[in-house]
Amino acid sequence: MSMSQPESQSGSVSGEVFSMEVRVYYEDTDVGGVVYYANYLKYMERARTEFLRTLGYDQGALMAQDRRQFVVKSAFIDFVSPARFDDVLSVTAEVTKLRRASLHFTQQCRLASATKSNNSGGDLLASAEVVIACLDADSLKPCAVPGSLKMVLSH
Amino acid sequence: MSMSQPESQSGSVSGEVFSMEVRVYYEDTDVGGVVYYANYLKYMERARTEFLRTLGYDQGALMAQDRRQFVVKSAFIDFVSPARFDDVLSVTAEVTKLRRASLHFTQQCRLASATKSNNSGGDLLASAEVVIACLDADSLKPCAVPGSLKMVLSH
Amino acid sequence: MSMSQPESQSGSVSGEVFSMEVRVYYEDTDVGGVVYYANYLKYMERARTEFLRTLGYDQGALMAQDRRQFVVKSAFIDFVSPARFDDVLSVTAEVTKLRRASLHFTQQCRLASATKSNNSGGDLLASAEVVIACLDADSLKPCAVPGSLKMVLSH
């Protein structure tokens, strides 16, 4: 049997845009033969999580040390074209607005490679604007985004 | 052991607003102790499905007989207040725009009864605008909403 | 528009067997056109939760007051026949062994009514043996099932 290196899921940052690859598994699909619409929000959250990790922000530590918690305040999502079983998607995350107590993300899911469809890759599948609020983990009231994160993001 | 009637999940229509109750189970929650954000989209789809069923539109039959399929084209969702394990939510569905090839739904999740929190019920948890496109099930191209459904909805 | 009563999801107890109805929604299906296999475990957990609620055991209260937590220790599940979109399932829960620190459940998913298939109802879809351990919520070590629950279950 052939040998390959185990790789944990990671991602890349090009300019200010973070991108990671996500494989579509059976669990993600529905009877329509495509990815169930709510699952794009899962993919997009994975990308935000990995983006923050790339910047050195582990959300667990943020919670434990800084008593700060990120929650989704609103999401606008446009479903452009369906992803299918076995497709590999490229999911991006970019902070497009930085407010005192919130981060505005612009995110896209594109086809990285298609197994079953004839698409040539790069096709836009879904795009979203997601507003993340920073809460005090004790009071659950809005509070300022940690200064060190703001500094990293504003470069 | 006490006896109670088995009841399948249904819903009610008041004016033009359909409403059904949804219980929050373990599967719906996340480590933050609340309902995972993407799961509100599941609840809202259940309400749209039951609303259409109330009107006599079983989506399976619609697919098999009319070769029409409804897909979500876009969703804007506002997360107002978190739902918790064991809460009962009231999820509404109302058609607020009726276009040639799409239906615009306005939907809300409210607290019907709270088990763990002190809320008194009726609190708004999430609201959404969801655009549903009608597709030809063979070509997957947009096509007119079935006339009989339009007729029922425009009353 | 016709009016019907809103009903929250509940269930019935016949003999010692609890049963509740579950509707299959889009979220539950996969590209194979049937319910995704892991989702039967969600249905079965809903039935266990409602069964305990019927007995007066709200898991939230159990956690808050008694500092007891139920976790799944093992599950053996047999997938007999697939459920489909829009089917209504009857999901049962029965305690078949009562140990000092665990409950053994026997559970089944049967077709209550079929929308798309020709089945006549009652067909077995999945059956499972699920072992639930009772943990001390603070130490997360096994501890005795609350005596009052044992008393109710042993009748």
Added chain:
Amino acid sequence: MSMSQPESQSGSVSGEVFSMEVRVYYEDTDVGGVVYYANYLKYMERARTEFLRTLGYDQGALMAQDRRQFVVKSAFIDFVSPARFDDVLSVTAEVTKLRRASLHFTQQCRLASATKSNNSGGDLLASAEVVIACLDADSLKPCAVPGSLKMVLSH
């Protein structure tokens, strides 16, 4: 911002045991603070899918060309220790029995690296025996596992 290579999720084969890494995201957790029990079955299916892909068996192609479909017939799963948000798991898949019309998998989830817990890695979290049946995709009746796959697996 630092740059890293985008990597799609893959895995390795050591002896006959395939292994891939899976990150725990918010979507996977529940209010108990750990991975929701049914989600281990999702992780295990991802590993089976990637294992088959490593052997050159894309399930989409298997369906389209050979009209064969793999379905889960039974699963026995033992939940040993909980995984938490941000943990990286190592999920294995090994074919331990090869029957005419079924494959028996032995699978494990181990902690590859822990973010929040003190565990030192390698700890067993869950183990399972999963029986996969090969069906004729048209009749949905059991049929022989493709000979070429048997040949690869029996080495």
